[in-house]
Amino acid sequence: MLSTSVPRHQALIVDRVEIRYGTVSAVKDVSLRLEPGQIGCLLGASGCGKSTLLRAIAGFEPIAHGTVSLSGRTLSNPGFMVPAEQRKIGMVFQDIALFPHLTVAQNIAFGLTHLKASDQAARVSELLVLVGLAGAEQRYPHSLSGGQQQRIALARALAPKPSVLLMDEPFAGLDTTLKETLVPDIRRILVQEGITALVVTHDQQEAYAIADKVALMHQGRIEQFASPFQIYHQPETRYVADFIGQGYFLPATLLSAHQLNTDLGVLSMPDAAAFPDLAEVDLLIRPDDVLHDDESDFLAEITGKHFKGTFFQYEVTLANGRSLLCIASSHQDHRVGQQIGIRLDLDHFVLFARASVTEPQEAVSAEAILE
Numbered sequence: 001m002l003s004t005s006v007p008r009h010q011a012l013i014v015d016r017v018e019i020r021y022g023t024v025s026a027v028k029d030v031s032l033r034l035e036p037g038q039i040g041c042l043l044g045a046s047g048c049g050k051s052t053l054l055r056a057i058a059g060f061e062p063i064a065h066g067t068v069s070l071s072g073r074t075l076s077n078p079g080f081m082v083p084a085e086q087r088k089i090g091m092v093f094q095d096i097a098l099f100p101h102l103t104v105a106q107n108i109a110f111g112l113t114h115l116k117a118s119d120q121a122a123r124v125s126e127l128l129v130l131v132g133l134a135g136a137e138q139r140y141p142h143s144l145s146g147g148q149q150q151r152i153a154l155a156r157a158l159a160p161k162p163s164v165l166l167m168d169e170p171f172a173g174l175d176t177t178l179k180e181t182l183v184p185d186i187r188r189i190l191v192q193e194g195i196t197a198l199v200v201t202h203d204q205q206e207a208y209a210i211a212d213k214v215a216l217m218h219q220g221r222i223e224q225f226a227s228p229f230q231i232y233h234q235p236e237t238r239y240v241a242d243f244i245g246q247g248y249f250l251p252a253t254l255l256s257a258h259q260l261n262t263d264l265g266v267l268s269m270p271d272a273a274a275f276p277d278l279a280e281v282d283l284l285i286r287p288d289d290v291l292h293d294d295e296s297d298f299l300a301e302i303t304g305k306h307f308k309g310t311f312f313q314y315e316v317t318l319a320n321g322r323s324l325l326c327i328a329s330s331h332q333d334h335r336v337g338q339q340i341g342i343r344l345d346l347d348h349f350v351l352f353a354r355a356s357v358t359e360p361q362e363a364v365s366a367e368a369i370l371e
């Protein structure tokens with residue numbers, strides 16, 4: 001067990017927080033709670049308020065309404081801010097910002113000046129083992145790859161044993177292949193340290209790979225705060241359904257609580273829908289719900305095709321002109337213009353009242369009525 005482990009009693013609570021720039025609210029009525037050791041993620045499109053919220057938690061932005069607290073201690077409320085350096089909150093940023101003229105060891109020990117030299121050296125060695133760069137003490141940042149530099153930045157942020165670690169787009173500058181190994185690795189390190197962490201990203205895959213809970217933000221608000229699985233499979237609002245996983249909506253009519261009529265046939269729902277019979281609804285569909293199937297009676301013309309390595313993503317158009325995205329194995333190399341059979345393969349059904357979408361809408365899953 002490393003001596004860098006932090007106490008496990010720190011819970012971070014953001015309660016009904018509003019943050020304004022002048023008269024404009026960048027963050028509106030946001031609440032979230034991270035249990036001790038939990039890793040949260042703020043996910044959302046550019047400008048939705050992720051960094052602003054993170055900066056307020058760090059103590060760099062005042063809040064106009066609500067409270068930020070850690071382990072029961074108020075850090076911010078309107079007119080009051082514990083200074084950033086007194087919050088025991090560590091930060092890692094996208095632009096890694098290691099000191100170029102200092103060695104790796106000096107970079108990591110930067111916040112450890114209260115310790116004697118031998119303790120600093122011991123802590124640095126432990127942290128280098130933790131981030132997979134044992135023995136790199138005397139190297140300089142310029143001799144490290146981007147991923148290695150980000151590991152050192154993480155070690156530096158963990159060195160003073162913060163109660164909470166905040167990371168703002170920590171992987172944004174790194175290439176996709178590197179991220180595939182680095183992101184789960186950073187999660188492993190955070191879990192091993194037992195640290196409560198909040199990570200900002202606009203990349204869904206990163207959010208799924210690192211977080212226990214994802215807060216999907218839109219226009220300053222949290223649309224849903226849930227596990228990656230729930231965000232993907234049980235989106236609570238049309239916005240979440242649309243933002244996550246290339247979701248789109250297939251118009252459908254409920255024939256009964258268990259039967260749904262769609263352009264791709266009548267579907268049987270295992271759980272009853274919470275809409276009346278004959279209700280006009282929109283069914284959430286993702287590309288992986290639409291399968292190529294030569295046995296299917298439903299033909300569609302391939303109107304676009306993207307090779308993704310392990311699979312093809314086809315854009316297909318039905319006889320009535322409706323376009324869908326469809327996944328097929330990478331061996332099924334069809335040409336644009338060809339007709340293929342397709343079918344829906346849905347595990348569960350997420351339905352929305354048919355949109356005349358001016359209002360945000362909440363999803364009603366087929367299971368909801370059973371609860």
Ligand SMILES: Nc1ncnc2c1ncn2[C@@H]1O[C@H](COP(=O)(O)OP(=O)(O)OP(=O)(O)O)[C@@H](O)[C@H]1O
Nearest residue numbers: 021022026044045046047048049050051052053202
């Ligand atoms: N210092 C500032 N002064 C005025 N407006 C600001 C300031 N910082 C951010 N904003 C505005 O607040 C809103 C939220 O910005 P923020 O940077 O928090 O979004 P974000 O989700 O982190 O976006 P990105 O992913 O592009 O960094 C945006 O409309 C932005 O223009």
